[in-house]
Every structure is written in structure tokens, then in C-alpha cells.
Amino acid sequence: MKVLAGVLDTPEGRAAVDAAAEAARVREGELLLVVYVPSPHDSQASRSFGSEMDAARQRAETVAAPLRERGLTVSVHAPVGPVSASEAILRVAQDQAVDLVVIGLRRRSRVGKLVLGSNAQDVLLGAEAAVLAVKAGADD
Known part of the structure; x- marks a missing residue:
């Protein structure tokens, strides 16, 4: 099974990587x-x-290193081109025939969603694979 997560240095991003790593491990x-x-x-x-x-690749390798030490097979992908964050995730998910995409969610106002759009929504609607949405813990 192939599990994908985006690397983002936010509580939501860390929660997504943690959940994706656990799904890949299990x-x-x-x-x-x-x-x-x-x-x-x-x-x-x-x-x-x-x-x-x-x-960005170095940050991802820093995230990947301890996961590899725990025995996980981890690869880092950095799509290049005029794409958004959600398009980058969807492109890799499709190219690599991913089985599960894990995304982190944060609370936003309705106006914020309307004005700024939502990468999470784009991934939820555009992914061919299953999508797991996680929230950061209360202490993050």
C-alpha cells in the first residue's frame, strides 16, 4: 500500500505526516x-x-530520516511546474498510484474558505485514492 502526505511545517502538516506514517506502518x-x-x-x-x-527537499528528508530509522520505506517527491499545493499532491498521487492520501485540516471561517479557496477541498474532490483528513491535537 502506498500512503501519501504533504510536508508542511504546521501542526496540521505534522499531524498528516504522523497519521500517514502510522497507516503505512500498519x-x-x-x-x-x-x-x-x-x-x-x-x-x-x-x-x-x-x-x-x-x-524544501532537505526539510522533507529531515522528516523522513527518523521514519526510515523506524523501518518505514519513505520517498520524497517534489513536483515542479506551475501547480498549486493541492495539484502537486494530486499529481504525485496519480503518478505513483497511491492508495491513501492523508491531509491535515485546520478550522477556517466560511469567508476564509470562499476568498482563499481550500487545498484540502481540492484534494478531497480531486483524488482518485481514498483520503484521510486529520486534525492537529489540542496541544499542537
Whole structure:
């Protein structure tokens, strides 16, 4: 079984990775971690894109290392191109034939959802695989 989670340094992101790691462990599966860096829109931004992508991959490898030490098979994926965070997750999920996508949720107002959109909603509606939505613990 392949289980996917995005790497985001927030309580919700950490909860998603923890739940995905547990699902992969219980099912003796593989954990896929996705990192996302917005593509540059101009030449000035494109100069720093490579270093931002390297930093994002390094953060994901830092998350992956202790999971590998516990015996999990973990791979890091960093899709490149003009995609949103949800599109990056959906692209990797489809390309890698993922069985379960784990996302972290946070509470937002109705206006916040309307104005800002929702990556979680996009993943829930767009994923071909099952989706598990988790919330961060009260102490996070």
C-alpha cells in the first residue's frame, strides 16, 4: 500500500505526516512525502527557486530520516511546474498510484474558505485514492 502526505511545517502538516506514517506502518506499505514550492513568476524569483526547492527537499528528508530509522520505506517527491499545493499532491498521487492520501485540516471561517479557496477541498474532490483528513491535537 502506498500512503501519501504533504510536508508542511504546521501542526496540521505534522499531524498528516504522523497519521500517514502510522497507516503505512500498519499496512506494511510505503510512505510518499510531497514537498511544494510555488513556481517562480519572474526572472528575479526564478533565481531563488532552486535554493527554495533544495531547502524544501532537505526539510522533507529531515522528516523522513527518523521514519526510515523506524523501518518505514519513505520517498520524497517534489513536483515542479506551475501547480498549486493541492495539484502537486494530486499529481504525485496519480503518478505513483497511491492508495491513501492523508491531509491535515485546520478550522477556517466560511469567508476564509470562499476568498482563499481550500487545498484540502481540492484534494478531497480531486483524488482518485481514498483520503484521510486529520486534525492537529489540542496541544499542537
